[in-house]
Amino acid sequence: MNAEIGCMRPLMAILLPGVSLLAILLLPGKHQTLKRAVHIAGSLGAFGVVLSMLPGILDGNVYGMELIPIVELISIHLTVDALGFYFGLVLTFLWVLATVYSSGYIKHKDERFYGFMALCNSFLLGCAFSQNIFTYFVFYELMTLASFPLIIHEETDAARRAGIKYLKYAIPAGAVILFAILLHFFRGGGDLSLVSMGTLSLDAASRTLLTVVFLAYFGGFGVKAAIVPLEGWVPDAHPAAPAPASALLSGVILKAGAFGIIRVVVNVFGLDLFKELNLWIPMIVLASITIILGSVRALAQDNLKRRLAYSSVGQVSYILLGIALMSPLGVLGGIMHLAHHALMKGCLFFCSGIILKKTGKKNVSEMAGVGYSLPITMICFSICALAMMGTPLTVGFISKWLLGSGAVQADKPALIIVLLISALLSAFYYLPIIYTAFFRRPQEDSESQTFQFKGETSPAMLWPAVVLAVLVIVVGVWVTVPAFPHSLASMVVRVLFT
Amino acid sequence: MEAYQHFAIYAIVTPLFVAVLIPIIALWKKNWAMPLAGLALSLSFVLSVLLVPKVRAAGYLSYHLGSWEPPFGIEIRIDFLGVLMMVLISSICLIVAIYSLRYLAPVRPKEGKTFFFFGEEMEAGKRPIYYSLYLVLAASMLGFVATGDIFNMFVFFELMAICSYALVAIPGTGLPIRAAIKYMLMAVPAAIVVLLGIGLLYSVTGSLNMLDIAGRIADSAYGQVIVVSYVILIVGFAVKAAVFPLHVWLPDAHSKAPSPISALLSGLIVKMGIFGMIRVTYSVYGAYFASDLAWIVNALSWVAAAAIIYGAIMAIRQSDLKIMIAYSTVMNIGYIMLGFGLADVTALVGGAYHIVGHALAKACFFLCAGSIISRSGYLKIDDLKGAARKMPLTCAAFALASLSIVGIPPTAGFVGKWYLVWGSFSTGNFLLGAVVIAGSIMAAVYCFRVVYYMFFLPPADGAWQQVAGEAPASMLAPTWLLAAGALALGIFSSWIVPFLREAAESLMLLN
């Protein structure tokens, strides 16, 4: 790994949304349009700055800077390596689309929503660019707090309950992570950095201790990543939050947990130690259970967003499965799925938001004929739903294919069955939506005016969904274009397996 | 003799002198009390700050009052921890004094909306007395942390106690009076007990200077008396510090006092009890510390853990805002005690850092509560629903301070807890470390509940209708200063921690 190049760009990327937040706060109340523009500009700026690091990253450079030493031996330190850059690029890109989308979607108390959205963007970028697990933890916790107002934005009772439930899960999880960090730091050698491939070793700490540390990390990050016994907040939070917030929750915030686990496995433990400790088998089992269970429970949901949320529970575990396989192709698939799922699920939630706004329909059973009134939306939805099932020529297929070959490579071909069952189940819960939307006649007696063709929704909401749907196909077809997930993920894998 | 050596004594004496001037001047100029108090406290603050580099360079500052060399006269002996406490005390006293100005102001109805709760209750004649007592309180705390003589420490301890009883009772109505009586019933015997402990110690050493005693008890023939006197002194200070089983006076006194006084009580005065314990343990009983007293100190760390859990549970159960904040103090005293009880340099750094961090955050809490109460008259947490719609800045300061109380990373509360956990892990007390983290979660429950009510719930029917709006700037600015201080201390901890570590090492070195 190359030496770090001192550089302001990571900090700039983190601060840019913050600047937009300030502008939102300082501008007087009446300039709504200007505020929206500033908000979009802030997230665009962050995306631009991240993108500007692409050539350097592809050359194998590492950008970074140390900000402030917090306590002895530990500082807030930013570093952009290939993996962090990858996550940062995905999240800033999705964020740009979500800000555009929210400028059309959010009509009530929009300042608060924009402000916390910008804050979340900053903090998540901090997560992506953190040089040590402590910095990761700091930004992660701040992000948890800043995302709470996004979830309860609608201020209904259900939203409040969901928000409180979210905190009830997330704050103890934060404490567990802190406990892991403390054990790691004080008993595991005192190196929290995420730049090398494995800082812990059996020389410095006992086997039991390392296992406890891993379990604490896994449990703590697992709450965000929605591992099965800890996923309880996900299906409540998604339907309660406004659509752009649910898209970000599923697309990025859940991934922050998964990304944390990736960092822990790859950079803290290192694949060798991880294998040595025999932790990969239980992780594979847990991931498989989550995949199946998430899909099964999605089948039973009638509420569209709830169904999507359960789908996310299953899909995020694909990433963990890929990492736990510890074969080059498996890891590649897992990491790539991080981006792929963000594209697909982002689009699906955008579409569900449009449906909710235009027709007021929350439940799948009520959606008969929606395809006629919102054709473009539903086409985007269908593309992504098909991609979720793993249809070739879409990103979903790439992930599944790589994961499957990874399983074979890791000598665990039985896992292919898990992938197939999951694909089958997702077909069972996605196809009925498409079928209902396009092929079922709306019942004549119920509010027939909503089913007339009234034109699509406002461009601010439509275009993000369209862009994502197009990307789902483009990225799925031209896999190896630079800046697409494959190029970056394969850089990571190359470093890992040499 | 260089001029800076006189800084410490003038930092202590000036407020005392101005305190007796204020009633005289108030005979003619009623409104001069606050500016005079502010002037005296600013002088103390400036002098304390100027002392910091000097103390840092020399390790300590020794000043012989009346030019008598130490065992014969009284010595002022300021180590780094002492000078840090002096800066903390003088700054917080100054900030809270500024806050008091409008808090105590008489009722000024504006369109029938604004009313000042406290100013209504207190007669105007009491205002100079308030500032007078306030200054004596500040001076006594400064003297308490600066002194190197154990009997002088007792004198300032009593001075501080008398001022705090009077300031709790100053509204003169039923509940504050009762709270003050409850406080006195605990604290006066505690002071007597401290005097008894000093007497026992004196009877076997024949000296009152701390350094001298420390040297004499090292090879004393009266080991058991010394252990008993230690227990007695610690119990005495523990009452003042409101350590868990002896805390019963605290929730009443802290919640019924005027809010600026609550801020001082929670932010500084209970810390003086802890400071007394630290001072006595390390500076006086250093020689016995590692051997005969180890089990007592070790027991204190478990008491501290109990305090953390108990305080947190009680804070969660409260429905009154100020009582909740008071129980939070019980809990945080547990944290500081833990740092002291673990008998480890790192843990002591954590405890000392928590003293500072908690002082800022808790003072900010009480000032916010004071602003809300004086603006709206609401005391219950349930009434705070929707408070942010009328008083966004006050509520935001409360939220920021609660981050520090909970210990979310870039705040002072986090740094303190981090070192506490470090200390408990490195001494092998994993359970205590886990208690620290569990306490943080419980703190999150009671702090974030209030923040949630303020920001995210609509007000109850008709509530907050007649409230005029944000508190005046002279109340907001101190609140925000404290909140920002709690944040800044978290971010720039790496500037302070090396000093504290040095101070802790020099304290522990006496063993």
Place this chain on the structure above:
Amino acid sequence: MRKVLAVLCTCALAVLLIYVVTLLPAMGDPDNPTNSNVVPRYLEQGEQEAGTRNIVAGVVFNYRGYDTMGEVAIFSAALAGIFAVLGAGRRKIGRAFIDESRVKFSFVSGTAVVLVMPLIILFSIYVIFYGTDSPGGGFQGGAAIGAGVMLFTAAFGFCRAQERIPHHVRIILESTAIGGFFLVGTAGVIGGANFLTYAIPSLSAQSQTALRAAMLLILQFGIGIKVGVICTSILFALLREEETDGVEHAC
């Protein structure tokens, strides 16, 4: 239940304390640590160094003058605290239950008090000024003044006693002691010594003794006045009846 607990607590405390007593050095033994450390210097050089033949006064005012300053501050703070609790009102009129006593004013007691009062004041002034050389001093003399005022009040009633020593005069006199300490201390600092040094080193050696005596006198007098006045003020504050009906009661 409460009783049992109290008895148990007290017994435990008693056992602990008696146990300590058996371990303490024998009382009155000249070899005790208390008699062999620190103190010999006070006894041997106290007169010369502190300028007082009464060594206790030397310790109180000179060696440990800082403690005394704190103590004086505590007394002032207690008075301020009492005002804070009972109400400070600079009301000219106050009444007390003794003014409404049905026992008639006795000529004999009045005359006796009038005759005794000057003697009390004289005695207290003696105690104050002679405190450096014999038992006595500012505190004791001040307490005597306070006792005299108490006697006067008992005989003539609150209203008349209050008229004699008006509120604002008391307020001014209360600050004499702390002011004295501050001035004496600062004089030492200006002279180049430490705070509360009873000397100005920059002056000639001959004048030092006189200077020290003068400073001691200032302090003793200040403390005496202050203690007397504060005793009086505390008495008045406790006596003053709360005006519940809102009507001002004339004397």
Place this chain on the structure above:
Amino acid sequence: MVWNTLADNINYAVAMVLFCIGFYTLIIRSNLIKKIIGLMVMQVSVFFFLVSVGYLDAGRAPIVVPGEPPSAMVNPLPQAMILTAIVIAVSTTALFLSLALRFYRHYGTLDMDKAKEDQR
């Protein structure tokens, strides 16, 4: 052995017993004035203890008389300490009494337990 020491230190022992009596009064009585009396007994017992600490067999008052050996004087330091402590005790008691007075005027009783229900 123990009894001998105790007999020598009978002043100390009495002071400690007084202390305990004061403490017992303080916690068992609910009347405020009685509590204050208990407190004062505790205070006085500590003063008594301290004065005894300064005692010297066949010592005389610490006032310098020319011609007498200085070592025959009792220890002046505890006396000075007690002088300070007495003033402190007086101040505390005065403040406490004024609080009790105010308490009585407000609640009409001096009994802490009886006033407990009265939430004013």
